[in-house]
Amino acid sequence: MMVRGEAIAQVGLMDGDYYMYCEEIDWCWRMRRAGWRSLCVPQAKVVHHSGRSTAQAPLASFVSLWTSRARLYRRHHGPLTRRLAFQLVKHGMTRLARGAPPERAEACREIVQTWKEIL
Numbered sequence: 001m002m003v004r005g006e007a008i009a010q011v012g013l014m015d016g017d018y019y020m021y022c023e024e025i026d027w028c029w030r031m032r033r034a035g036w037r038s039l040c041v042p043q044a045k046v047v048h049h050s051g052r053s054t055a056q057a058p059l060a061s062f063v064s065l066w067t068s069r070a071r072l073y074r075r076h077h078g079p080l081t082r083r084l085a086f087q088l089v090k091h092g093m094t095r096l097a098r099g100a101p102p103e104r105a106e107a108c109r110e111i112v113q114t115w116k117e118i119l
Contacts, residue, residue, distance in 0.1 A: 012030075
């Protein structure tokens, strides 16, 4: 990502309250709201070694991802969208928890509780 210094001065840095996920989405949305535009360069190539950091603690990473998504929704969406998103997350996590190992089921319950708090 390349960002103009003027945009950073106006919008600020990425939000450090996001632990690991969604901070770049939040930052781009804040920039767009401030009137800055984003450009994509399709010719650019990025090699992302997915899961290298998160493989060490997969359940914690799973919870962090969904916690960051809840934070993103709380910041950028209104009550109706948040309620609808909560229902989708709750339904998905409930299904995922069924028959899962106890640690995974507990992680799903924790995610649902976190999303409930954004309402």
